[in-house]
Amino acid sequence: MYKRLLDNLNTAVLLFDSDLKLCYLNTAAEILLADSARQLLKISAEQLFKLSDAAFVSNLKHCRDAGESLIDYALELNRVGNQSVFVNVSLTPLEKNEIIVELLPIDNRLRISQEEQLHAQQNAACLMVRGLAHEIKNPLGGLRGAAQLLDSELSNAELKEYTQVIMEEADRLQGLVNRMLGSNELPNKQQLNIHEILERVRLLVQSEANENITIRCDYDPSIPEFLGDKNQLIQAVLNIVRNAVQAISDSGNVILKTRICRHATIERQHYKLALRCEIIDDGIGIAPDMLNKIFYPMVTGRVEGTGLGLSIAQTLISQHQGVIECHSEKGRTVFAIILPIIFQHNSI
Numbered sequence: 001m002y003k004r005l006l007d008n009l010n011t012a013v014l015l016f017d018s019d020l021k022l023c024y025l026n027t028a029a030e031i032l033l034a035d036s037a038r039q040l041l042k043i044s045a046e047q048l049f050k051l052s053d054a055a056f057v058s059n060l061k062h063c064r065d066a067g068e069s070l071i072d073y074a075l076e077l078n079r080v081g082n083q084s085v086f087v088n089v090s091l092t093p094l095e096k097n098e099i100i101v102e103l104l105p106i107d108n109r110l111r112i113s114q115e116e117q118l119h120a121q122q123n124a125a126c127l128m129v130r131g132l133a134h135e136i137k138n139p140l141g142g143l144r145g146a147a148q149l150l151d152s153e154l155s156n157a158e159l160k161e162y163t164q165v166i167m168e169e170a171d172r173l174q175g176l177v178n179r180m181l182g183s184n185e186l187p188n189k190q191q192l193n194i195h196e197i198l199e200r201v202r203l204l205v206q207s208e209a210n211e212n213i214t215i216r217c218d219y220d221p222s223i224p225e226f227l228g229d230k231n232q233l234i235q236a237v238l239n240i241v242r243n244a245v246q247a248i249s250d251s252g253n254v255i256l257k258t259r260i261c262r263h264a265t266i267e268r269q270h271y272k273l274a275l276r277c278e279i280i281d282d283g284i285g286i287a288p289d290m291l292n293k294i295f296y297p298m299v300t301g302r303v304e305g306t307g308l309g310l311s312i313a314q315t316l317i318s319q320h321q322g323v324i325e326c327h328s329e330k331g332r333t334v335f336a337i338i339l340p341i342i343f344q345h346n347s348i
């Protein structure tokens with residue numbers, strides 16, 4: 001009866017005897033340790049966890065000898081033949097020098113703090129770029145105005161060519177600065193269907209791309225409408241899908257995939273419903289050293305790139321309380337946009 005109860009717990013529970021040999025583990029513990037009870041029973045604590053977990057073993061001894069309960073936060077456990085896992089460990093002494101051990105994995109928490117750090121860095125970089133863009137914008141307006149005046153005073157066509165060059169280049173820079181500053185418009189949120197946005201982007205990009213590139217869709221029709229700014233979301237998805245197409249040299253596939261997620265935590269906020277929209281391509285992939293930089297403004301791997309596409313997409317998605325994740329290996333790159341589904345009456 002107790003065994004059934006323990007096996008239905010989500011918490012991993014282990015029982016060590018007075019010789020620090022494992023004498024019981026529940027199903028959650030088997031899953032966490034990625035091994036079966038048959039393999040693990042009777043092995044010693046030292047064997048079960050490799051040397052880097054000396055702290056764990058000495059805590060076990062302390063708990064047994066002093067008869068005191070202990071909680072160990074963020075301990076790294078190397079599972080036998082497997083990657084490590086971060087856990088909070090609670091040790092409780094029982095009669096006969098036995099010890100009950102509860103392991104609570106904390107991957108999630110670590111991931112959240114890493115995300116936060118990345119976010120802070122990105123914010124700092126964005127602020128710098130915006131500051132710089134503002135500084136450029138004003139003198140640029142002056143330069144262009146002066147060139148235009150000069151142009152109207154000149155009668156010599158050859159000299160006019162020079163003023164034309166100044167104006168054209170000033171306009172090009174102006175365009176770049178505007179893109180760096182992003183849109184000033186406030187989001188105009190309305191009820192949206194994610195697939196309407198994806199279909200718009202698909203048509204747009206398909207018409208630009210060569211015919212050997214196929215853009216396919218794999219949609220989850222159960223995703224409900226949510227509150228969002230249509231133009232901003234089209235822009236964000238467009239930037240990512242364009243990159244995917246550019247990563248394919250001759251021929252290849254881009255897949256637009258959507259799925260619903262229940263009970264998602266995004267940036268520490270819990271939502272009952274969220275959607276996951278993946279843009280998957282089989283292009284060249286992203287080099288590992290580029291991977292953690294690509295969301296910064298002005299970082300580009302392409303000769304004609306501006307490095308603004310992803311940083312703009314990131315800003316727009318975070319204005320919708322969402323995040324963008326990226327995984328890449330040769331031949332398969334996935335950008336995932338995760339957006340909370342927020343309804344009109346803000347029922348989170």
Ligand SMILES: Nc1ncnc2c1ncn2[C@@H]1O[C@H](COP(=O)(O)OP(=O)(O)O)[C@@H](O)[C@H]1O
Nearest residue numbers: 243244247285300301302305306307308309310
């Ligand atoms: N799907 C992808 N496959 C391979 N590389 C990509 C992909 N998406 C983005 N990248 C890399 O990230 C860089 C930054 O992208 P982005 O911010 O849109 O700027 P840009 O497209 O102007 O270079 C790209 O230059 C490219 O090197």
Ligand SMILES: [Mg+2]
Nearest residue numbers: 239243309310
């Ligand atoms: Mg781009």
